[in-house]
Amino acid sequence: MMLRIEKNWIIGLAALHLLLRTIVAISTGLGIDEVYYVAYGLYPDWSYFDHPPMLAVLERFFTLDMRLMGAFFIRLGPLV
Numbered sequence: 001m002m003l004r005i006e007k008n009w010i011i012g013l014a015a016l017h018l019l020l021r022t023i024v025a026i027s028t029g030l031g032i033d034e035v036y037y038v039a040y041g042l043y044p045d046w047s048y049f050d051h052p053p054m055l056a057v058l059e060r061f062f063t064l065d066m067r068l069m070g071a072f073f074i075r076l077g078p079l080v
Contacts, residue, residue, distance in 0.1 A: 018079070025075040038074055041066055 030038070040048060041059030060066055062077040 021079055022072075025079060026072050028071070030071050030074065034071075034074060038069070 037055060037059055040051060040056040041063065044053060044056035044060065046053050058077045063069060063073045
């Protein structure tokens with residue numbers, strides 16, 4: 001017998017997960033790797049040692065061209 005899971009239950013669970021991750025993103029400071037990614041956004045280049053240029057493009061997009069430098073906006077890309 002197959003287990004049936006309600007679609008609304010899955011959507012509610014995903015929304016709860018997003019809410020919890022958003023609360024953590026707002027309430028904690030940036031880690032070392034996250035500050036490293038901000039540097040990619042501040043100084044975009046075609047390639048870095050271990051990351052492609054798309055990381056810098058996404059960082060600049062979600063921080064509105066590096067105008068919103070709060071921890072939440074820096075983590076908005078991974079949240080989305």
